[in-house]
Amino acid sequence: MYRLYYSPGACSLAPHIALEEVGARYQLELRSTKNSEGTSSPAYLAINPKGRVPALLGVPGRSGGAAGLLTEASAILVYLAEAYPHARLLPADAAGKARCIEWLNWLSETVHGMSFAQVWRPQRFVSDQALFPAVAAKGRENLDEQYAYIETVLADGRPWAVPQGYSVVDAFLLVFWRWGSRVGFDMHGAYPAWTEIAARTVERPAVRRALEQEGLDSEPEIGSLLP
Numbered sequence: 732m733y734r735l736y737y738s739p740g741a742c743s744l745a746p747h748i749a750l751e752e753v754g755a756r757y758q759l760e761l762r763s764t765k766n767s768e769g770t771s772s773p774a775y776l777a778i779n780p781k782g783r784v785p786a787l788l789g790v791p792g793r794s795g796g797a798a799g800l801l802t803e804a805s806a807i808l809v810y811l812a813e814a815y816p817h818a819r820l821l822p823a824d825a826a827g828k829a830r831c832i833e834w835l836n837w838l839s840e841t842v843h844g845m846s847f848a849q850v851w852r853p854q855r856f857v858s859d860q861a862l863f864p865a866v867a868a869k870g871r872e873n874l875d876e877q878y879a880y881i882e883t884v885l886a887d888g889r890p891w892a893v894p895q896g897y898s899v900v901d902a903f904l905l906v907f908w909r910w911g912s913r914v915g916f917d918m919h920g921a922y923p924a925w926t927e928i929a930a931r932t933v934e935r936p937a938v939r940r941a942l943e944q945e946g947l948d949s950e951p952e953i954g955s956l957l958p
């Protein structure tokens with residue numbers, strides 16, 4: 732039995748979707764990113780010293796924090812896909828797998844770790860509060876470029892982010908599609924190819940279940956993807 736530490740709509744949504752896709756037994760444990768009792772409480776830091784979600788308990792090995800804890804959305808996604816190959820969440824060929832890891836790394840480190848952090852957590856980049864608006868503005872500029880890049884890649888007619896088939900990348904991209912709406916981007920108007928893939932993603936029963944469990948199915952952003 733796994734335990735997924737998550738916050739509704741956070742990047743932990745992608746591993747949550749993957750758990751539903753593979754049919755593993757798991758419990759959800761809420762660690763909200765919105766209050767100090769969530770990711771930065773002493774109790775949680777004792778389990779996961781990184782103080783972030785997602786974190787998945789129940790994976791063999793140890794790399795810090797509790798035994799069996801696996802952190803980093805990309806690592807959890809690859810782990811679940813590889814541990815449950817019947818769910819076909821990664822392509823079987825080496826190049827297809829590498830393409831997925833290429834997406835996951837870039838989304839995680841550049842789009843999330845740099846640009847969204849600049850917009851939502853400028854204090855990670857500079858101590859002087861007077862500079863926060865400038866950092867956030869640069870983050871938005873970065874997101875503009877990165878979202879345009881994503882759209883260009885997805886607009887070549889491919890049905891999924893990696894053309895071989897639905898993969899953990901599509902679940903991860905859904906998180907960023909939703910965050911795009913959150914920062915005020917016109918996702919339907921400016922990113923139609925990405926929106927089509929996001930709509931195809933939310934048609935999947937496993938994705939719907941994860942959205943419902945996180946209370947996101949009734950949000951306007953997600954509602955706009957449903958038929």
Ligand SMILES: N[C@@H](CCC(=O)N[C@@H](CS)C(=O)NCC(=O)O)C(=O)O
Nearest residue numbers: 741742764770783784785803804839
């Ligand atoms: N590199 C980590 C980043 C995880 C991360 O920043 N998660 C956010 C939620 S999307 C979080 O826990 N934020 C709480 C905080 O920064 O205190 C990953 O990809 O899993």
